[in-house]
Amino acid sequence: MSDAEVEAASLAALAQAEAACTRCPLYRDATQVVPGEGHRQARMMVVGEQPGDREDLAGRPFVGPAGRLFDAALAEAEIPSDRVFVTNAVKHFKFERRGKRRLHSRPNAGDIDRCNWWLGQERKLVAPAVLVAMGATAVRSLLGKPASISSLRGEAIRLEDGTQMVATVHLSYLLRIRDADARESERAGFIADLRRGWGLAKG
Numbered sequence: 001m002s003d004a005e006v007e008a009a010s011l012a013a014l015a016q017a018e019a020a021c022t023r024c025p026l027y028r029d030a031t032q033v034v035p036g037e038g039h040r041q042a043r044m045m046v047v048g049e050q051p052g053d054r055e056d057l058a059g060r061p062f063v064g065p066a067g068r069l070f071d072a073a074l075a076e077a078e079i080p081s082d083r084v085f086v087t088n089a090v091k092h093f094k095f096e097r098r099g100k101r102r103l104h105s106r107p108n109a110g111d112i113d114r115c116n117w118w119l120g121q122e123r124k125l126v127a128p129a130v131l132v133a134m135g136a137t138a139v140r141s142l143l144g145k146p147a148s149i150s151s152l153r154g155e156a157i158r159l160e161d162g163t164q165m166v167a168t169v170h171l172s173y174l175l176r177i178r179d180a181d182a183r184e185s186e187r188a189g190f191i192a193d194l195r196r197g198w199g200l201a202k203g
């Protein structure tokens with residue numbers, strides 16, 4: 001059994017083990033691993049896709065433009081950010097170099113499935129009642145198979161371990177919408193999904 005397969009006893013130990021991960025090739029080009037962070041016994045865990053450029057440099061999830069949008073949405077949903085745990089389905093930044101720029105590259109099924117071990121470890125340690133899956137990558141990781149957000153949205157799915165999953169769109173989708181009305185309506189839907197998750201988490 002390699003170090004990367006030993007179950008960690010704490011989030012700090014888990015972050016150390018993640019930093020040594022070579023399960024997939026993404027560690028080679030990324031600056032560092034980006035572990036999840038937040039309340040150690042959060043009732044709600046929010047799962048994104050993968051760290052972006054800013055997160056890769058900072059070593060922390062959701063610190064770039066998507067993170068600012070997320071923080072504003074949490075505030076609007078009246079969810080205290082310090083009661084939530086935020087993480088990603090894939091823990092290293094996957095990108096393509098274009099000159100000096102590093103362009104986000106979508107994780108494939110293999111990247112997601114290999115990194116699922118770490119998300120599973122975070123879930124065991126934090127033991128949230130509710131998982132909010134933001135986007136198709138998070139959904140694939142949590143369900144172990146692909147499913148469309150539109151087919152899952154609006155209901156809570158009970159996973160094998162009893163955790164409830166609420167699926168919603170990814171923040172990068174919201175950031176890409178150019179039309180102001182469409183963006184506002186999608187943002188409102190996203191906030192409603194966060195509220196649904198939080199309502200379930202509070203029991």
Ligand code: URA
Pocket residue numbers: 048049050051052055060061062063064066067088171
């Ligand atoms: N998008 C994500 O899915 N995760 C991050 O940490 C940042 C942006």
